[in-house]
Amino acid sequence: MAVLPILTYPDSALKQISKEVEDINASLLSFISQLEETMRAGSGGVGIAAPQVGRIERIAIVDVSSKAKIDQHGRLVLINPEISRWDGMKVGREGCMSVPDFTGNVIRADQIELTYLDERGEQQQLEANGYEARAIQHELDHLDGLLFLDRLVSRHNDLFKRKVYK
């Protein structure tokens, strides 16, 4: 077991589209536990995606259980995840282990429905909302070569800018 080095922008691995996992075998599971260890080693990280350590496969881990009083599913290992429904929109502040020293506002769906394979290769389905839904969307973006930098909105968007009605 080892903490893997996190790739940071502009590493080209972060811009690639990850390929589907074909076979969930022992070596994949061992990679997943290293990926999880890497996520937990980063301070405050609530998710990680395989491309962030240079493995261009559709694997992500999300665990927002450290946050108090929110709806959440605890530790989630998401293999070949797919969002099947998006609802609502919300602005929230995000940062990324692959983009040090910067945070910004990003609009995400407030509720999502997701299908994925778990570590046993079983098809799962879940509904997530709020902070957990945001974390899942952030990680799934990594699988499509997208960073939160691709989705930044102005920090001024927290307030709805005044309009002049005449």
Add this chain to the structure above:
Amino acid sequence: MSAWYMLTIVGRDQPGIVAQISNGLFEAGYQLGETSMMRLGGNFTMMLMVSRGTNGNATGENVIDEDEINEAKIKAQLQPCLTDLDLRVHLDPIEAHLHEHITPNLRVSVYGADRPGIVARVTNILQQQDFNILDLESDVAGSDDKPIYIMHIEGVCQSSADDLEQALNRESKSEIDIKVFPIDTLIG
């Protein structure tokens, strides 16, 4: 490390200023750090961290004639666009570092009828609450006879959003609306 200077540029707003200034600085060999540009009351205002640059390398190698940065020189270098654009320029040496952003944990949103002292009152209460302001913006909306003051502050404070909001509303003793929201930064 590079030696940084704060370049302040103020003038009447018109299209193309940012492009001309940044191009002028680039041509003269300056490197930019963090910058902000805002329109205040219809005026162009911009503050830019400038240095003689290390080409993005923080080891301090290849620093070119750093000592020669001064206000007179930068004015001369920017002269073509300054004259055309009628801008005023000021330069100060600063102690500055990049890559040391502090992440705010609270956002304070304030609005009220425009009365003298709103900013002073709110920021003084924030100071009493050990709130460290990282970012403040205020604006006057409404109309001449009924102005509305709107302020947006982000910063770091140990108090919870609820406690701080209560303290602000208790201490401000006036009809301004003050709300405090947590900024929960997701790192993934």
